[in-house]
Amino acid sequence: MSRKALIFPPNDENNFEFDEAMFNRKATKGRWFIKHYVKWCPHCQHLAPVWNDIAKDLTAEEGNPFQFGQIECDEVKNLCDKHNVQGYPTLILFQDGKIEEEFNGLPEKDIILNWLKEHKTPKVIEEPKKESQAESEFDKLKSATEGVEADKTVSSEPELPTQGVEMPPPTPEPVPNPLALSIPDYAKKQIEEEKSSSSTTTEDDSDSLKNKHHIDRTITLTESKFTQAIEHGIWIIRHTSKKNPPPGRFHILWSQLTNDFSEFKKHLGFRFATIDCDEETALCERNHIEKHPTIQLWESGEFIENYEGELDYDPLAKYIRAIQSRKFNHDSTGFKTYQFPGSYPPNTEGLVDKLSSKSYASMTGEGNWLVYYMSGTCVSCRPLSNTIEEVAKQLKSKVNVAQFDCSNEIETCEKHGVKGLPFLTFVKDGVQKVYTGPTTEDKLIKFAQTSSSPNFIQIADKSSWDKFKNSEEDNYFIYNYGSKKELSDFAKLKTIFDGLYLQSDVYLVDKELTKDSSTIDKSPNFYIQKPHFSAKPYEGTLTNNQELRKWLKSNQYPTLIPLGSENFDSILSEFNYMVLGILDPGKDHFDLEELKSLSAGLTQNPTISEKKVGFGWLDGKTHLDYVHTLGRNVEDLPFIVIIQPGQNKVFSVLEDKSKFQFKSGSIETAINSLGEKKLVADQMTGSKSLLGNIKLMPSEGESFNSNHLIGLVLVALALGFVYFLFKGRFRRRMSKRQLD
Numbered sequence: 001m002s003r004k005a006l007i008f009p010p011n012d013e014n015n016f017e018f019d020e021a022m023f024n025r026k027a028t029k030g031r032w033f034i035k036h037y038v039k040w041c042p043h044c045q046h047l048a049p050v051w052n053d054i055a056k057d058l059t060a061e062e063g064n065p066f067q068f069g070q071i072e073c074d075e076v077k078n079l080c081d082k083h084n085v086q087g088y089p090t091l092i093l094f095q096d097g098k099i100e101e102e103f104n105g106l107p108e109k110d111i112i113l114n115w116l117k118e119h120k121t122p123k124v125i126e127e128p129k130k131e132s133q134a135e136s137e138f139d140k141l142k143s144a145t146e147g148v149e150a151d152k153t154v155s156s157e158p159e160l161p162t163q164g165v166e167m168p169p170p171t172p173e174p175v176p177n178p179l180a181l182s183i184p185d186y187a188k189k190q191i192e193e194e195k196s197s198s199s200t201t202t203e204d205d206s207d208s209l210k211n212k213h214h215i216d217r218t219i220t221l222t223e224s225k226f227t228q229a230i231e232h233g234i235w236i237i238r239h240t241s242k243k244n245p246p247p248g249r250f251h252i253l254w255s256q257l258t259n260d261f262s263e264f265k266k267h268l269g270f271r272f273a274t275i276d277c278d279e280e281t282a283l284c285e286r287n288h289i290e291k292h293p294t295i296q297l298w299e300s301g302e303f304i305e306n307y308e309g310e311l312d313y314d315p316l317a318k319y320i321r322a323i324q325s326r327k328f329n330h331d332s333t334g335f336k337t338y339q340f341p342g343s344y345p346p347n348t349e350g351l352v353d354k355l356s357s358k359s360y361a362s363m364t365g366e367g368n369w370l371v372y373y374m375s376g377t378c379v380s381c382r383p384l385s386n387t388i389e390e391v392a393k394q395l396k397s398k399v400n401v402a403q404f405d406c407s408n409e410i411e412t413c414e415k416h417g418v419k420g421l422p423f424l425t426f427v428k429d430g431v432q433k434v435y436t437g438p439t440t441e442d443k444l445i446k447f448a449q450t451s452s453s454p455n456f457i458q459i460a461d462k463s464s465w466d467k468f469k470n471s472e473e474d475n476y477f478i479y480n481y482g483s484k485k486e487l488s489d490f491a492k493l494k495t496i497f498d499g500l501y502l503q504s505d506v507y508l509v510d511k512e513l514t515k516d517s518s519t520i521d522k523s524p525n526f527y528i529q530k531p532h533f534s535a536k537p538y539e540g541t542l543t544n545n546q547e548l549r550k551w552l553k554s555n556q557y558p559t560l561i562p563l564g565s566e567n568f569d570s571i572l573s574e575f576n577y578m579v580l581g582i583l584d585p586g587k588d589h590f591d592l593e594e595l596k597s598l599s600a601g602l603t604q605n606p607t608i609s610e611k612k613v614g615f616g617w618l619d620g621k622t623h624l625d626y627v628h629t630l631g632r633n634v635e636d637l638p639f640i641v642i643i644q645p646g647q648n649k650v651f652s653v654l655e656d657k658s659k660f661q662f663k664s665g666s667i668e669t670a671i672n673s674l675g676e677k678k679l680v681a682d683q684m685t686g687s688k689s690l691l692g693n694i695k696l697m698p699s700e701g702e703s704f705n706s707n708h709l710i711g712l713v714l715v716a717l718a719l720g721f722v723y724f725l726f727k728g729r730f731r732r733r734m735s736k737r738q739l740d
Contacts, residue, residue, distance in 0.1 A: 018070065018076065023069075027097055031094065033091065039072065043431075045457060050109050089107065091112070220358065232562075232564070233300070234271070234298070235299070237275060238273070239294045240293050244292040270323075357411075365429070368426070371427055372388050376407055384439050398452070428451060454497060477504060477552065478529060496549050511523045524542065525537055563617065564619070577642055579615045581638060582618050582620040582632075583620060584637035585619055595615070599615035620638065
């Protein structure tokens with residue numbers, strides 16, 4: 001069970017945990033709002049504190065008609081099947097035991113409360129929707145587009161909405177629940193039903209069924225992004241073509257697989273991707289694609305094999321699990337055992353991506369996205385487009401920025417709640433939040449900063465805490481509280497996370513659970529937990545926001561940071577020195593664990609900590625150009641350099657060539673010598689980027705010292721003397737010729 005697992009509280013007066021018997025006994029009278037969930041579902045975990053707050057607040061409210069409950073569908077599967085639950089979390093309003101209506105909006109507190117307010121009166125007859133008297137410009141665009149489809153002779157372009165146009169209030173109905181994740185058992189049941197159904201069902205029917213029940217979490221790859229995207233992690237890549245569509249219900253199977261194995265991406269660097277061979281002909285030829293669909297396995301940028309099994313759910317799922325087994329068993333034919341970077345790097349170039357209906361779910365399904373809906377003929381969109389480009393530059397390596405052109409995709413824009421153009425939303429791991437404020441550059445950046453804050457997850461059970469604290473994942477923050485007041489006080493601290501872009505979530509833990517820990521004893525307080533050492537407390541005061549932000553920012557990285565071209569410059573700018581191990585993951589003896597242990601030990605050294613030293617590693621095979629600029633070759637891997645980013649300097653660390661060994665003592669001595677300016681390094685010039693722009697160092701890795709410097713000065717003086725000597729002789733000779 002992941003350390004992210006939440007404990008869903010047992011029965012209390014505000015929120016009942018139902019089994020089938022209890023549901024039949026209690027929920028058959030009155031109006032019940034019931035959450036259907038499973039404990040392993042991350043979206044259910046994030047909804048849990050929101051749900052508990054809603055249940056508590058409304059239950060205490062006078063005149064409230066609702067009672068609240070929840071059903072754990074792994075435990076009470078039959079009841080969830082009766083309620084036609086097809087994804088998690090699913091929120092359903094019941095009246096006297098019968099389904100009144102399912103909630104289909106975004107699972108945010110205000111949205112749910114507004115929805116319940118609208119449903120205070122029991123629903124008896126389905127009333128037709130009332131049309132808004134003032135038709136929106138967006139509806140005009142839709143009507144005009146439909147007219148073009150019906151009559152190809154229509155040539156006039158419809159006027160598009162502008163920011164100043166007053167729009168009718170949005171309703172939650174056009175927005176599907178983007179968190180609905182179908183379960184494996186349901187998938188198998190659905191597939192069996194489809195196998196026995198009429199063979200006359202069209203592929204369009206298949207697609208509509210897929211869109212109804214599943215979110216396709218596939219990353220769409222293009223030739224320009226292929227190499228960088230698959231540089232890290234394990235990739236299952238599907239190559240498709242509309243000219244040769246896949247057999248049967250393969251679209252549904254693929255979408256289901258991307259959902260069922262979505263958790264692997266967080267912990268194992270495992271991802272699904274699709275390449276459209278109609279659009280990316282050259283890339284598919286380079287990947288030796290001869291038929292469609294072809295599924296390939298890639299790992300760390302290298303092709304491993306073609307999948308040769310049946311295009312059915314069970315064999316594909318078995319194949320994927322076998323891949324994970326090969327990884328964990330460390331057999332000779334398996335994959336490397338190092339930790340892949342946690343997510344695809346955001347906005348690496350500071351540019352605005354383009355989204356379409358096909359790529360929307362796969363691209364925005366993970367990470368932070370500022371999405372701008374526009375149209376080429378929208379007058380108000382034009383100046384905002386320039387602003388969005390500037391915002392993308394400012395949010396480089398922090399938040400993805402994308403635009404969606406609604407001109408030809410009206411239905412998709414409607415599905416995402418677009419009522420007028422321009423329209424802005426923030427999507428965090430697939431969950432959408434609408435922006436309604438001023439569209440200035442600073443306001444949009446502030447909105448992105450606030451919306452990209454980490455998730456705050458409460459742990460309230462000892463068994464989960466035990467699993468949580470023994471986790472070997474990357475670093476994470478803990479807020480330790482000792483009372484309900486201290487827990488509620490945390491709400492005042494949330495704003496300090498705005499603009500920090502922390503990669504890890506923040507966990508709220510009851511002091512009772514941590515009382516056996518010698519390192520987590522003070523409350524309320526923050527702690528940082530890293531894989532190789534015990535939790536380290538924040539030593540300042542919680543009221544000093546500036547000091548606390550500085551501490552959070554300096555501790556956000558793991559003990560040993562995986563570096564690459566996408567994050568090299570931004571990470572190095574956070575440290576005075578970076579001890580960089582340049583490694584070869586393909587060697588039989590991979591040195592990552594040794595370097596982790598060394599960095600963990602040195603990080604706890606107060607002297608090293610004061611000097612603001614970071615520790616990282618780089619795949620030397622992938623970044624050979626960088627290796628060459630350091631005066632080394634691939635045969636020299638692995639080796640260590642120390643970089644001083646602020647001074648644009650690099651120092652080599654000598655090691656035994658016969659057997660590579662990391663020695664903490666020598667590195668500590670080197671760092672201390674750097675601080676005392678006892679070592680001299682080559683001064684780097686040129687680009688500000690350190691990666692790939694470092695000048696060549698001596699061939700044997702020797703650092704420059706004072707003798708080298710004195711020698712260079714003497715050579716320069718000698719050359720200058722010779723120059724002036726010959727210059728004087730040349731002038732005298734020319735003067736003599738003129739006199740003659």
